[in-house]
Amino acid sequence: MKPEATTPLAPWRPRAPPRPRPRLREDIVARPDISDSPDDWWRSAVIYQIYPRSFADADGDGVGDLAGITSRLEALADLGVDAIWVSPFYRSPQKDAGYDVADFCDVDPVFGTLDDADALIARTHELGMRIVVDIVPNHSSDQHAWFQAALAAPPHSAARARYIFRDGRGDSGELPPNTWQSVFGGPAWTRVIEADGTPGQWYLHLFDSTQPDLDWTQEQVREDFDAILRFWLDRGVDGFRVDVAHGLVKEEGLPDYTDEQLIAASIGDTTAPSPHFGQEGVHEIWRRWRAVLERYGADRILVAEAWVEPLTRMALWARRDEMHQAFNFGYLMTPWDSGALRAVIDASLDAFSRVGAPSTWVLSNHDVVRHATRLGLADVPPLGHGVGRDTPGLPETEHGVRRGRAATLLMLGLPGGAYLYQGEELGLPEALDIPAQARQDPAWFRTGGERYGRDGCRVPIPWEAQAPGFGFSPTGASWLPQPDAWGRFARDAQRGVPGSTLEMYRSALALRADLALGTGDFAWVDAPPGVIAFDNGATRIVTNMTGEPVTLQDPLLAGEVLLASTPLEGSFEPDSTVWIRRA
Numbered sequence: 001m002k003p004e005a006t007t008p009l010a011p012w013r014p015r016a017p018p019r020p021r022p023r024l025r026e027d028i029v030a031r032p033d034i035s036d037s038p039d040d041w042w043r044s045a046v047i048y049q050i051y052p053r054s055f056a057d058a059d060g061d062g063v064g065d066l067a068g069i070t071s072r073l074e075a076l077a078d079l080g081v082d083a084i085w086v087s088p089f090y091r092s093p094q095k096d097a098g099y100d101v102a103d104f105c106d107v108d109p110v111f112g113t114l115d116d117a118d119a120l121i122a123r124t125h126e127l128g129m130r131i132v133v134d135i136v137p138n139h140s141s142d143q144h145a146w147f148q149a150a151l152a153a154p155p156h157s158a159a160r161a162r163y164i165f166r167d168g169r170g171d172s173g174e175l176p177p178n179t180w181q182s183v184f185g186g187p188a189w190t191r192v193i194e195a196d197g198t199p200g201q202w203y204l205h206l207f208d209s210t211q212p213d214l215d216w217t218q219e220q221v222r223e224d225f226d227a228i229l230r231f232w233l234d235r236g237v238d239g240f241r242v243d244v245a246h247g248l249v250k251e252e253g254l255p256d257y258t259d260e261q262l263i264a265a266s267i268g269d270t271t272a273p274s275p276h277f278g279q280e281g282v283h284e285i286w287r288r289w290r291a292v293l294e295r296y297g298a299d300r301i302l303v304a305e306a307w308v309e310p311l312t313r314m315a316l317w318a319r320r321d322e323m324h325q326a327f328n329f330g331y332l333m334t335p336w337d338s339g340a341l342r343a344v345i346d347a348s349l350d351a352f353s354r355v356g357a358p359s360t361w362v363l364s365n366h367d368v369v370r371h372a373t374r375l376g377l378a379d380v381p382p383l384g385h386g387v388g389r390d391t392p393g394l395p396e397t398e399h400g401v402r403r404g405r406a407a408t409l410l411m412l413g414l415p416g417g418a419y420l421y422q423g424e425e426l427g428l429p430e431a432l433d434i435p436a437q438a439r440q441d442p443a444w445f446r447t448g449g450e451r452y453g454r455d456g457c458r459v460p461i462p463w464e465a466q467a468p469g470f471g472f473s474p475t476g477a478s479w480l481p482q483p484d485a486w487g488r489f490a491r492d493a494q495r496g497v498p499g500s501t502l503e504m505y506r507s508a509l510a511l512r513a514d515l516a517l518g519t520g521d522f523a524w525v526d527a528p529p530g531v532i533a534f535d536n537g538a539t540r541i542v543t544n545m546t547g548e549p550v551t552l553q554d555p556l557l558a559g560e561v562l563l564a565s566t567p568l569e570g571s572f573e574p575d576s577t578v579w580i581r582r583a
């Protein structure tokens with residue numbers, strides 16, 4: 001049963017033609033700087049994303065927590081990652097799984113306390129890893145004291161100025177101030193009831209109605225966030241993953257969408273100019289943040305979640321005086337196609353090197369379909385739409401996992417930084433059978449079930465095959481149901497088992513460090529159609545995407561096999577990647 005739509009969706013219309021792109025600033029450089037300075041750790045780091053609700057639950061309530069993370073950190077040191085990025089654990093009513101923050105400087109009781117955060121930071125460092133935390137500056141929760149004060153204050157007051165309140169259109173202000181759409185579906189405006197009980201102003205929320213957008217033209221907002229950065233830097237974090245780093249600044253006057261922009265917003269097209277995403281004004285905010293971080297040392301980092309295309313535009317977020325990195329979503333959204341992959345790798349290396357930044361590589365996160373499922377689909381589902389059991393063309397689990405492993409080894413062979421998402425090292429596929437009544441993602445509710453949303457990649461991960469809740473929680477409770485078949489993916493069922501996905505990841509990360517692949521020189525190698533081959537220093541990485549076996553006598557494969565995503569037995573099977581020490 002699908003829930004009733006709470007808000008209408010914008011009508012679907014065909015994709016708009018491409019438009020001219022913004023020009024790069026003049027101060028670009030020719031290639032990324034490579035240095036041995038420990039401050040530059042992030043240039044080649046493998047950073048592991050922890051989604052706290054679903055990593056490990058110490059107190060048994062079925063929702064993961066900080067104490068759970070701390071208790072399981074050794075598994076990540078054992079995996080061989082350089083750093084962790086922890087998704088939001090701040091005070092929050094959890095309407096968008098913590099990306100609706102009610103207090104940026106406190107821990108939500110569901111996740112623990114500030115002492116637990118300190119213990120997590122300390123233990124991460126003790127184990128030789130760094131810790132990056134999430135920060136959500138585009139919006140707060142509607143339960144934040146700032147927004148509650150704004151609601152209690154009259155229209156046009158200073159308290160309202162912190163958010164984007166506007167009078168409505170129509171005879172009695174009954175229509176939203178403009179045509180903007182929420183990323184989760186439906187209008188991006190909600191009308192409030194004023195203190196005298198009458199319907200009043202509207203506030204902007206680019207996401208859920210419980211996530212009002214802050215007004216970044218206000219100096220007060222900027223100062224508040226400087227203080228929030230310092231609060232966490234003082235506690236010892238190594239950096240921030242910046243949520244919606246392409247939002248924050250809105251086009252002056254909040255103009256209606258053009259027809260093209262309306263189409264783009266309704267289909268999640270991130271290539272189009274938008275009045276609320278990718279505005280030039282965001283960059284001065286990142287320069288200001290960079291200055292705040294630098295006072296704590298050159299090793300503190302900012303990584304941008306900026307859903308903008310093409311990559312030359314995304315690279316603007318990673319200029320020298322702004323953020324250090326940006327998630328390479330162009331790479332993530334590329335289907336399993338050799339030509340498309342070659343093109344996006346070229347475009348990534350080129351775009352980021354122009355601003356002196358390393359490229360990052362990422363295949364999965366908490367907003368997209370897990371890559372062990374996604375890469376088996378002919379079409380990549382639009383951001384946030386998700387998949388379910390009735391999605392056409394779903395891969396068989398075995399096939400999806402095999403392709404996912406091949407994709408991972410290809411990715412980890414590329415120079416630059418890499419991001420992993422919890423559970424991918426276990427080969428987890430997307431959870432497809434989440435019953436309607438168990439779903440939590442606001443995108444599901446705001447579209448009346450049209451979009452499955454992101455719950456399928458957020459299911460708590462399995463640790464122990466035989467334990468209740470697969471060891472996620474001592475009570476077996478789980479805020480999203482775990483598929484019965486997930487025991488086979490449990491960490492304890494894979495650790496020490498040759499050929500398991502977990503062991504493949506462990507070997508890949510160890511080799512990546514030993515062979516310095518993160519800072520290596522990249523060169524394409526000629527290969528038959530459907531085969532991707534490149535050299536990274538003395539290591540050759542080859543992926544067979546032809547659908548047919550390739551014979552191992554092929555000179556392309558000459559050398560010592562270091563690692564393979566599928567066992568090599570006389571032939572190099574389709575949907576496989578191999579790492580070779582060149583002869």
Ligand code: GLC
Pocket residue numbers: 096099100136207243244305366367
């Ligand atoms: C980012 C987060 C996503 C969240 C949204 C609103 O895209 O990754 O999970 O829903 O921002 O904060």
